Structure formats: structure tokens, C-alpha cells
Amino acid sequence: MAALSPRLVAAVLCLLTGVLTFPLGPDSERPATCGYESCHATKANMLNVHLVPHTHDDVGWLKTVDQYFYGDRNDIQHAGVQYILDSVVDQLLKNPDRRFIYVETAFFYRWWKQQSSSMQQTVKQLVNEGRLEFVNGGWCMSDEATTHYSAVIDQMTMGLRFLNETFGACGRPRVAWHIDPFGHAREHASMFAQMGYDGFFFGRLDYQDRDRRMRSKEQELLWRASDSLTPPMADLFTGILPNGYNPPTGFCWDQLCDDPPIRDDPDLEDYNVDDVVKRFLVIANSQAMVYKTNHIIMTMGSDFQYENANLWYKNLDKLILYVNAKQASGSRVNVLYSTPSCYLQELHRANLSWALKTDDFFPYADGAHDFWTGFFTSRPALKRYERISNSNLQTCNQLEVLGGPASRKGPFGEGDSQTLKKAMAVAQHHDAVSGTEKQHVANDYARRLAQGWQHCQVVVSNSLAALSGSSAERFYCDNLNISVCPLTESSKKFSVGVYNPLARPVSWSVRLPVNGTAYVISDPKGKPVDCEVVPVSRATRGVRRSRGFAVNELVFQVQAPPLGYSTYSVSLLQDGPPPAPTHHRTPTAIQNKFLRVTFDPDTGLLSSLSNLETEQSIKLTQNFYWYNASDGNSESNQPSGAYIFRPNSSTPFIISEFAKTETVQTSVVQEVRQWFAPWVSQVVRLYADSRALELEWTVGPLPIDDSLGKEVITRLDTSIKSSEFFYTDSNGREMLQRKKDFRPTWNLKQTEPIAGNYYPINSRAFIKDDVDQLTVVTDRSQGGGSIHNGSLEIMLHRRLLHDDARGVGEPLNEFSRIFPEGLVVRGRLLLSLDRPPAAADTHRPLAQEVVLQPLLTFTHGDPSPNTRLEFSGLQAALPPAVHLLTLTQWDPDTVLLRLEHQFQSQESKVNSQPVTVNLQKLFSTLDVLGVSELNLSANQWRDEMTRMAWTPQTDKMTSPPLKTFRGHSSTWEVTLKPMEIRTFLLRVSVR
Structure with a gap:
């Protein structure tokens, strides 16, 4: 009998075990000519110099992503990515020794779609031979300080999937490459490790850190990027590049450069080969002195270079020829075309032990007064819009799956999630959500997100129609934070649909702009819901301007099931009582059954916060201040700008020592509305069932008629004895300890006492002592610090x-059509007070609710009689420790599912334990027919993922074997350990 083919065996296994085993890409077997096998030979007894031809192509910065691709607006910056790829491919074909790496899939994807089939075959051949190699491979090179891990995983998955499906195994990058981000997050290293990368290279780190590492030859290290995941799951070899990502001085041969070419005709008077070789050997040997092996790397390229690749390659060919010719006369330098993965392979072959790092690379400074900590907050409105867009995208993805094919083509037309996926992926770029782009580029990012959400609204409406049985038109109100919603402002009867993207039930406070004075609300079961009408605040009327006309807000609490929706009916009472009155006095206290908040009656400021459940209380004063942005002084001419935070004094100006107050107290919500200045106001808000105190701040337009740049902060001063420590999250996941004027890996010489103590806060930060922990949950990425104890x-x-001279070329002075006098920004901080051992049980779910907030949809009138008013996509809520990170359509019959354990080890007595989930019992409307496990980025089967093993200097033995992950799921039971994310491809059918 003939042997069964591998494909037939796979099909049989699928039927027997429910495990999917089809290949991910077009070529399931890696040819022997790409990847590590394609590297040029090196010489063991010489200094091997790895030349890496590359281009760094920002997915938007000074120009928009479209302008960069096409080469438009060269009056701003000469750059055209399509010409770079055209030229590089042409030059690679002329010499098989040449190599090139490419990074940004967003650009390559566009270029690829425009190529003929014959050109695509040519490029595939270059990839299969390892001559064109992809590194990093995400849709963009994401920022590390201001991004949330869920959005980073999504954009990496999108880019790597395209490479996988287009080129197979040879298109899969083995090296992460973040040469331009402004500091490096530990969670990024953890994610890259779990995505299967063997190594990580970057260019920027603190100047003091680099000096120390150069002296101790620790510019290459092993980064242990998780306190919870068992090594080497989150271990990642990390290399710091010698020149950022530029070529050595004097060796730039792009059309954008001024360095002289190699003139190798000996009959010419300006023949310069000997001089070039001599200078190169000096640089190579000098670089070798600060690295650990007989291999060094040189990045031969820079921003948008290789548009005329012939210039580069013609000179690099000569450089290799003439430097290596010196070996005949005793030189011990060997130069070769290479890639980061080939360089990494040689470091691995050296079989050395490497310095171990367990913290991160923030904050980043490139000089004594040049701390890149301003961008943690720059463009706060865009940062919030990106976070909301992420929440909307996850909702869109989920409903596309739960609603089935009807979600993409239904009563509201054809919709898609891809437009928003691509817009969100581009927004993760290190000059996008970071806020370090020109204003017109920031506008373009926002426009793309808005356009993507419009496409997703069709998907959401179609899906909800299919799930509810009602095709009533649904409306979306994206400006509820400023009390604008045309439907609720004008309708006497309407329905509110509340979709919850979390895998556990949530209780959510809803505020709707209305013009009536009394309403009756019923929940999905027809039961009445307690509600109150309160007047729209003066601050809200000012910030919304002419965009709405509601005089009141309807406030009520909703409940939404896991991965599902609830529908609430709202009707205006013809004759109702007037809205809750406002009082122009500061209350002594406001409280609910969980919290008590007191105020100083003389100043109107917060004075204490108490947790009534745990019987703990702290002194708490909160106010607003501004730092005067430096425009340069005798010490340094460095001003504050989009990147750099540099106040001209360590003492900020207080905006007001008193707050004018207005109070609203009802059974549903209590508010103390505070005014500090015409451009700063706040609402201290406590909902009836909330364990968190809400501070809704409104700041702007920042006055500049005094010619002073301003950086506005809010400061919480408490009685907590924090001993100069505080804690911030890393990209929304693990918490890291920070200490004032301290770095774990070197003796810091602090030169900027404020900016040098700022860190990125992606979703939360806290201070604590042995008794109390105050946690602040943010609604966007922001910068912060603990300058004083408590x-x-x-x-x-x-x-x-002023511009800060880091390339963007314009000051961070935002305004818009609605706010021509300067941008107004509104946001929320949520405060919780707990005992330190139990605090994570509160702040982790709270942070998830802010990141993935319920989506509200609206319809006119009452629901039709047969409408399904409540639905959950899950058979039961997931355990508190488990977060459903991803649910998205992959192919017509498959969905991608990610489940994560959202607690760190030893963080919670209750929730830091392994948790088991049954995938077959997960969904209420989907039958799971087959399952197979992937790596984090979904571009490899998990049991096939192998990584290089590295030895840290602190360990006596090498890391465990190369194959570090479990194989295919052979049962439906999935166990998650603390901080573990597991990714599955599910074959499903709709019930």
C-alpha cells in the first residue's frame, strides 16, 4: 500500500483530533537558500564587518504615508518609497552577493500590489535566496512608549501574515528591528520573544547608559522581559547598533549624502582608495574595541535612502573589494554583505554568556538636558482617539465573527474591518500615536481612523441586526464626552444598545445629552432603571460650542453581558420634575457604599479619599500646575518640543490655589464641578455603584499671549509614604518599579530633575506603602512621575x-477649525484606593474597562416586538484572571482567538493562579470544530517555533532547549499561567 501523503495525514488528524494542521503560507518547507542558510561565509581569525544595506521608511512623519510612498511633497522632504523598492530590486539582480533588508510591510504591501506577476516572481526568487530579507515585518515599526500591547500585537500580526502568505517561510523575519523608537519598553521585548524572534536590534538608548555599556562591552545583552513568564519564554537577545541606524561618518553614498564616492582610477589626481580603506579600518577596529566578539555590524543606509540604489551598491562593492584586498598584506579585517540575522547567527555561534537586563530603556536622553519624555503626552487628543479606535476595532472584529457572513453584507450594505485594521496599524508607528509628526500628518492619521470606523459601523450594524432580529437603523454618537448626540437630543423615545467587548459582565455609567427634564428607562427584561437628569455643565457647553444643543444629561447605569449586548428603552415623561439642581457651595463630602471623598470647604479642593470596604483613608490633595517650557538658556540651548520635555524650573506654577465649585448630588451620581481658570476645569464624579473616583479634566486652550510655552500637569499629593518609588505599566501589561533619580543598570548623574524622572504611563500608575495603594488609571498614554514622596x-x-531640533521642524502648537485659538482636550483619570496585596484585583479589570469600553448604538422609538434585547456571545463569563484579547475573522471558516492571563505571578492571592478554559464550551453561537495553536503573532504553529538559546552571565547553565513552547492543542482544555497569552486558530461553524 502506498504511503499516505502529508496532506492526507493532516486531514485525517484533523478529523480525529479537531486539530488544524494546514500550512500558514504558500511554501510549508523552507528552501535551503534563505534565512541563516543564505549567509555569506565569515573568517574565524579575522574581524568580520557585516555591512547591512537598509532604508528606514517612516510610515508618516513629515509627510503622510501616501506622500511618502509616492514621493509627493518633496518640498517638505525628498522621499519616495516606491522608487526605493524599484531601485533596490534592480540592483540586487546585478550581483548575487548583495543583500538588502526591508522593514515596513505597510509600504511593501502597497508596492507589491502594483507589480506585474513576472516582477513578483523575481522578488520571490530574491527572497528565497536570502538576498532580500524582511526584518521586523510588522505593518510599521511601532512606538514603544505610547502604544498599548493589544494594538501592537494586531499590527505585527497584520504585517507578518502578509509576508507569510506571500513568501512562506522565507518571508518570516527572524530579527526584530526597532532602530528609531525613542526608548524601549520591556513588554515589547516580551512580545517579540513570544512572536518567535531570535534577536532584537535598536539604535537609541540613554547616552549615559551607552557610555557605560561601551566601556564594559555590554552593548549586546540578554533581555529577560518578564517577571512572570518562565525563562526563556520572554528572553530576547538584544543588540545596540553602533551609529544609531546611520553609516559610519564619511561612508554614506546615497543621493541624499555629501560624502565623496570611491574614486578608484589610479590615473586620477583625486584617487582616494587608500584613504577610504585607511579610514574604514580605523573605524572598524575602533568599533570592535567596544563589542564582544570578532564580528561587528554597520548599518549602511538611513531615512528613505536607496532611491537610487546604484550609488550605494557601486561604492559598497568597491569598499568590500579594496578592504579585503588588504588581507594579502596582513590586514585582519574581513568585510561582507550581511543582514541582521546573519550577524546574529555569528554572535550565537560564539557561544558566550551575555549581560542580563530585567528593566527597560526609559527614559531616553541623548544629552544632559535632552530627555525624550515630552512625547509621552504630545498630541493628547490623538492619543485618546487612537485608544478609542482600538476599542472600536475590537468590537468590530468580535461582531464580525459573532454575526457571521451577514455582518459583512447585510441590511446596511457591505462593510469591512480591514480599513480600520490598517488605519490602526499605521497609527502605531513611532511618529504617529507618539505625537512627533507634523500637524498635517497628525490630521491624516485621525482621518484614516475616522474612515476606518465608518466602514466598521456597517459591520457592527449588520451584525447587531442579525443577532437581534431587528433591521432598524442604528446611529452612533462619537461625541458623547462633550454631550453631543443628535438622536437623543431630539427624540422623545429611543433605544440604547450597549455592546460589551469584555469576556465578563460589566456595569457602565451612561450619560446622554437630552432636552427633557424627566425620563423613564426600562432594561432588557422590562424592569425600570433608576435614572437622573442633571444640567450640562458650563465647561461642556463651552467645549462643544455649536455642535450640540442639549441643556441636560440623562444619567443611568447599564449592565451588559460578556461579549454581548443589552438594549435599554428610554421614554420622555411629558410632565416631569426639573433636573437636579446645582449648588454653588463645596460639599463636605460625597460618598457611595464603596468610597468617601472629602473636600476642603475653603479651597474647594480634594482633601481625602477613603475606602469604606477596607476601612482605609488617605489624605489626598489634587490640583493643576504648569511647567514653563524652556526655550534654551545658558546651560543648554535645548528647548521643549514634540519630543523633548525640558521645563525651565523644577517648580511648576500653580494655576489656582482655589477652585470655584458647583455641586450636583443625586441617587445615581454625585458631582463636584471645579473651575481653576478659564482654561482648566474638572468634574470630581462618584457614581452610585463605582469603586473608582472619576476625575474628568478639561484643559485648553493653553494661553500663550505671554509668549510662554506651557506643559500642564495634575498632581496628586497624598499621605502615602512612597519612599521615592512609584510604579507604571509597560504597554498596558506588567507593572515596573521606578525610583526617583535612579536607574537599575548604571549610576545615574541626574541633570534634569523633572524630565529625567518622567516615564510613560500607558494605562495606569500607582504609589504605595505597606498599608495603602493609590492607583490612577488613565484613558490614554501620558507621561508622569513621582517627584515628591507620596x-x-x-x-x-x-x-x-519652539521646535526641539529633532527633525519635525515645527513647534507643538495644536489648533483646529473648531478651536482656532488652541486645542482643548478632555480626559478622565480613575482613582482607586486599596490594600497593596489586593490592589491588582481592582486596577487590572478597571484598566481593561477603560481600554475596551462598551459601544453604544441608538435607534429611534421602541424595539419591535420580536427583537432580541439581550445577547451574549459566550456560554459563560471567563474567569476574572482571563482576558479575551483577540477574536477576529481569519478566513471564511476560521477565526483567530487569543486568550491571556492578565495577572502577574504573585500579584494577587486570588487571581495569580493558572486558569483552565474549555474552547468547545466557550461560544454560544459558534461550534468549534478544530483548533491549532500558533505563536503570538500567528505566523507559525506553536510547536514548530524554535528560537536560539542564549546564556546569561548570571546563569551557570544555558537556557532550556530551543523548542520552548508546547505543541498543538490535543484537547479542548487550555491552561493559562500568569501573564501568558495563547493564540489559537479555530475552525468554526455558526449554530
């Missing part, structure tokens, strides 16, 4: 009058 400050808004 104090936590968060930067909210920045308006600056």
Missing part, C-alpha cells in the same frame, strides 16, 4: 512655541 503627577496637555 506624590504622583501626570502631564495632560502641552503647547509649545
Whole structure:
């Protein structure tokens, strides 16, 4: 009998075990000519110099992503990515020794679609031979300080999937490459490790850190990027590049460069080969002195270079020829075309032990007064819009799956999630959500997100129609934070659909702009819901301007099931009582059954916060301040700008020592509305069932008529004895300890006492002592620090009058059509007070609710009689420790599912334990027919993922074997350990 083919065996296994085993890409077997096998030979007894031809192509910065691709607006910056790829491919074909790496899949994807089939075959051949190699491979090179891990995983998955499906195994990058981000997050290293990368290279780190590492030859290290995951799961070899990502001085041969070419005709008077070789050998040997092996790397390229690749390659060919010719006369330098993965392979072959790092690379400074900590907050409105867009995208993805094919083509037309996926992926770029782009580029990012959400609204409407049985038109109100919603402002009867993207039930406070004075609300079961009408605040009327006309807000609490929706009916009472009155006095206290908040009656400021459940209380004062942005002084001419935070004094100006107050107290919500200045106001808000105190701040337009740039903070001063420590999250996941004027890996010489103590806060930060922990959950990425014991400050808004000379070429001075006098920004901080051992049980779910907030949809009138008013996509809520990170359509019959354990080890007595989930019992409307496990980025089967093993200097033995992950899921039971994310491809059918 003939042997069964591998494909037939796979099909049989699928039927027997429910495990999917089809290949991910077109070529399931890696040819022997790409990847590590394609590397040029090196010489063991010489210094091997790995030349890496590359281009760094920002997915938007000074120009928009479209302008960069096409080469438009060269009056701003000469750059055209399509010409770079055209030229590089042409030059690679002329010499098989040449190599090139490419990074940004967003650009390559566009270029690829425009190529003929014959050109695509040519490029595939170059990839299969290892001559064109992809590194990093995400849709973009994401920022590391201001991004949330869920959005980073999504954009990496999108880019790597395209490479996998287009080129197979030879298109899969083995090296992460973040040469331009402004500091490096530990969670990024952890994610890259779990995505299967063998190594990680970057260019920027603190100048003091680099000096120390050069002296000790620790510019290459092993990064242990998780306190919870068992090594080597989150271990990642990390290399720091010698020149950022530029070529050595004097060796740039792009059309954008001024360095002289190699003139190798000996009959010419300006023949310069000997001089070039001599200078190169000096540089190579000097570089070798600060690295550990007989291999060094040189990045031969820079921003948008290789548009005329012939210039580069013609000179590099000559450089290799003439430097290596010196070996005949005793030179011990060997130069070769290479790639980061080939260089990494040689470091691995050296079989050395490497310095171990367990913290991160923030903050980043490139000089004594040049701390890149301003961008943690720059463009706060865009940062919030990106976070909301992420929440909307996850909702869109989920409903596309739960609603089935009807979600993509239904009563509301054809919709898609891809437009928003691509817009969100581009927004993760290190000059996008970071806020370090020109204003017209920031506008383009926002436009793309808005366009993507419009496409997703069709998907959401179609899906909800299919699930509910009602095709009533659904409306979306994206400006509820400023009390704008045309339907609720004008309708006497309407329905509110509340979709919850979390895998556990949530209780959510809803505020709708209305013009009536009394309403009756019923829940999905027809039961009445307690509600109140309160007047729209003066601050809200000012910030919404002419965009709405509601005089009141309807406030009520909703409940939404896991991965599902609830529908609430709202009707205006013809004759109702007037809205809750406002009082122009400061209350002594406001409280619910969980929290008590007191105020100083003389100043109107917060004075204490108490947790009534745990019987703990702290002194708490909160106010607003501004740092005067430096425009340069005798010590340094460095001003504050989009990147750099540099106040001209360590003492900020207080905006007001008193707050004018207005109070609203009802059974549903209690508010103390505070005014500090015409451009700063706040609402201290406590909902009836909330364990968190809400501070809704409104800041702007920042006045600049005094010609002073301003960086506005809010500061929380408490009685907590924090001993100069505070804690911030890393990209929304693990918490890291920070200490004032301290770095774990070198003796810091602090030169900027404020900016040098600022760190990125992606979703939360806290201070604590043995008794109390105050946690602040943010609604966007912001910068902050603990400058004084018991104090936590968060930067909210920045308006600056000078460029900081880091390339963007314009000051961070935002305005818009609605706010021509300067941008107004509104946001929320949520405060919780707990005992330190139990605090994570509160702040982790709270942070997830802010990241993935319920989506509200609206319909006119009452629901039709047969409408399904409540639905959950899950058979039961997931355990508190488990977060459903991803549910998205992959192919017509498959969905991608990610489940994560959202607690760190030893963080919670209750929730830091392994948890088991049954995938077959997960969904209420989907039958799971087959399952197979992937790596984090979904571009490899998990049991096939192998990584290089590295030995840290602190370990006596090498790391465990190369194959570090479990194989295919052979049962439906999935166990998650603390901080573990597991990714599955499910074959499903709709019930």
C-alpha cells in the first residue's frame, strides 16, 4: 500500500483530533537558500564587518504615508518609497552577493500590489535566496512608549501574515528591528520573544547608559522581559547598533549624502582608495574595541535612502573589494554583505554568556538636558482617539465573527474591518500615536481612523441586526464626552444598545445629552432603571460650542453581558420634575457604599479619599500646575518640543490655589464641578455603584499671549509614604518599579530633575506603602512621575512655541477649525484606593474597562416586538484572571482567538493562579470544530517555533532547549499561567 501523503495525514488528524494542521503560507518547507542558510561565509581569525544595506521608511512623519510612498511633497522632504523598492530590486539582480533588508510591510504591501506577476516572481526568487530579507515585518515599526500591547500585537500580526502568505517561510523575519523608537519598553521585548524572534536590534538608548555599556562591552545583552513568564519564554537577545541606524561618518553614498564616492582610477589626481580603506579600518577596529566578539555590524543606509540604489551598491562593492584586498598584506579585517540575522547567527555561534537586563530603556536622553519624555503626552487628543479606535476595532472584529457572513453584507450594505485594521496599524508607528509628526500628518492619521470606523459601523450594524432580529437603523454618537448626540437630543423615545467587548459582565455609567427634564428607562427584561437628569455643565457647553444643543444629561447605569449586548428603552415623561439642581457651595463630602471623598470647604479642593470596604483613608490633595517650557538658556540651548520635555524650573506654577465649585448630588451620581481658570476645569464624579473616583479634566486652550510655552500637569499629593518609588505599566501589561533619580543598570548623574524622572504611563500608575495603594488609571498614554514622596503627577496637555531640533521642524502648537485659538482636550483619570496585596484585583479589570469600553448604538422609538434585547456571545463569563484579547475573522471558516492571563505571578492571592478554559464550551453561537495553536503573532504553529538559546552571565547553565513552547492543542482544555497569552486558530461553524 502506498504511503499516505502529508496532506492526507493532516486531514485525517484533523478529523480525529479537531486539530488544524494546514500550512500558514504558500511554501510549508523552507528552501535551503534563505534565512541563516543564505549567509555569506565569515573568517574565524579575522574581524568580520557585516555591512547591512537598509532604508528606514517612516510610515508618516513629515509627510503622510501616501506622500511618502509616492514621493509627493518633496518640498517638505525628498522621499519616495516606491522608487526605493524599484531601485533596490534592480540592483540586487546585478550581483548575487548583495543583500538588502526591508522593514515596513505597510509600504511593501502597497508596492507589491502594483507589480506585474513576472516582477513578483523575481522578488520571490530574491527572497528565497536570502538576498532580500524582511526584518521586523510588522505593518510599521511601532512606538514603544505610547502604544498599548493589544494594538501592537494586531499590527505585527497584520504585517507578518502578509509576508507569510506571500513568501512562506522565507518571508518570516527572524530579527526584530526597532532602530528609531525613542526608548524601549520591556513588554515589547516580551512580545517579540513570544512572536518567535531570535534577536532584537535598536539604535537609541540613554547616552549615559551607552557610555557605560561601551566601556564594559555590554552593548549586546540578554533581555529577560518578564517577571512572570518562565525563562526563556520572554528572553530576547538584544543588540545596540553602533551609529544609531546611520553609516559610519564619511561612508554614506546615497543621493541624499555629501560624502565623496570611491574614486578608484589610479590615473586620477583625486584617487582616494587608500584613504577610504585607511579610514574604514580605523573605524572598524575602533568599533570592535567596544563589542564582544570578532564580528561587528554597520548599518549602511538611513531615512528613505536607496532611491537610487546604484550609488550605494557601486561604492559598497568597491569598499568590500579594496578592504579585503588588504588581507594579502596582513590586514585582519574581513568585510561582507550581511543582514541582521546573519550577524546574529555569528554572535550565537560564539557561544558566550551575555549581560542580563530585567528593566527597560526609559527614559531616553541623548544629552544632559535632552530627555525624550515630552512625547509621552504630545498630541493628547490623538492619543485618546487612537485608544478609542482600538476599542472600536475590537468590537468590530468580535461582531464580525459573532454575526457571521451577514455582518459583512447585510441590511446596511457591505462593510469591512480591514480599513480600520490598517488605519490602526499605521497609527502605531513611532511618529504617529507618539505625537512627533507634523500637524498635517497628525490630521491624516485621525482621518484614516475616522474612515476606518465608518466602514466598521456597517459591520457592527449588520451584525447587531442579525443577532437581534431587528433591521432598524442604528446611529452612533462619537461625541458623547462633550454631550453631543443628535438622536437623543431630539427624540422623545429611543433605544440604547450597549455592546460589551469584555469576556465578563460589566456595569457602565451612561450619560446622554437630552432636552427633557424627566425620563423613564426600562432594561432588557422590562424592569425600570433608576435614572437622573442633571444640567450640562458650563465647561461642556463651552467645549462643544455649536455642535450640540442639549441643556441636560440623562444619567443611568447599564449592565451588559460578556461579549454581548443589552438594549435599554428610554421614554420622555411629558410632565416631569426639573433636573437636579446645582449648588454653588463645596460639599463636605460625597460618598457611595464603596468610597468617601472629602473636600476642603475653603479651597474647594480634594482633601481625602477613603475606602469604606477596607476601612482605609488617605489624605489626598489634587490640583493643576504648569511647567514653563524652556526655550534654551545658558546651560543648554535645548528647548521643549514634540519630543523633548525640558521645563525651565523644577517648580511648576500653580494655576489656582482655589477652585470655584458647583455641586450636583443625586441617587445615581454625585458631582463636584471645579473651575481653576478659564482654561482648566474638572468634574470630581462618584457614581452610585463605582469603586473608582472619576476625575474628568478639561484643559485648553493653553494661553500663550505671554509668549510662554506651557506643559500642564495634575498632581496628586497624598499621605502615602512612597519612599521615592512609584510604579507604571509597560504597554498596558506588567507593572515596573521606578525610583526617583535612579536607574537599575548604571549610576545615574541626574541633570534634569523633572524630565529625567518622567516615564510613560500607558494605562495606569500607582504609589504605595505597606498599608495603602493609590492607583490612577488613565484613558490614554501620558507621561508622569513621582517627584515628591507620596506624590504622583501626570502631564495632560502641552503647547509649545519652539521646535526641539529633532527633525519635525515645527513647534507643538495644536489648533483646529473648531478651536482656532488652541486645542482643548478632555480626559478622565480613575482613582482607586486599596490594600497593596489586593490592589491588582481592582486596577487590572478597571484598566481593561477603560481600554475596551462598551459601544453604544441608538435607534429611534421602541424595539419591535420580536427583537432580541439581550445577547451574549459566550456560554459563560471567563474567569476574572482571563482576558479575551483577540477574536477576529481569519478566513471564511476560521477565526483567530487569543486568550491571556492578565495577572502577574504573585500579584494577587486570588487571581495569580493558572486558569483552565474549555474552547468547545466557550461560544454560544459558534461550534468549534478544530483548533491549532500558533505563536503570538500567528505566523507559525506553536510547536514548530524554535528560537536560539542564549546564556546569561548570571546563569551557570544555558537556557532550556530551543523548542520552548508546547505543541498543538490535543484537547479542548487550555491552561493559562500568569501573564501568558495563547493564540489559537479555530475552525468554526455558526449554530
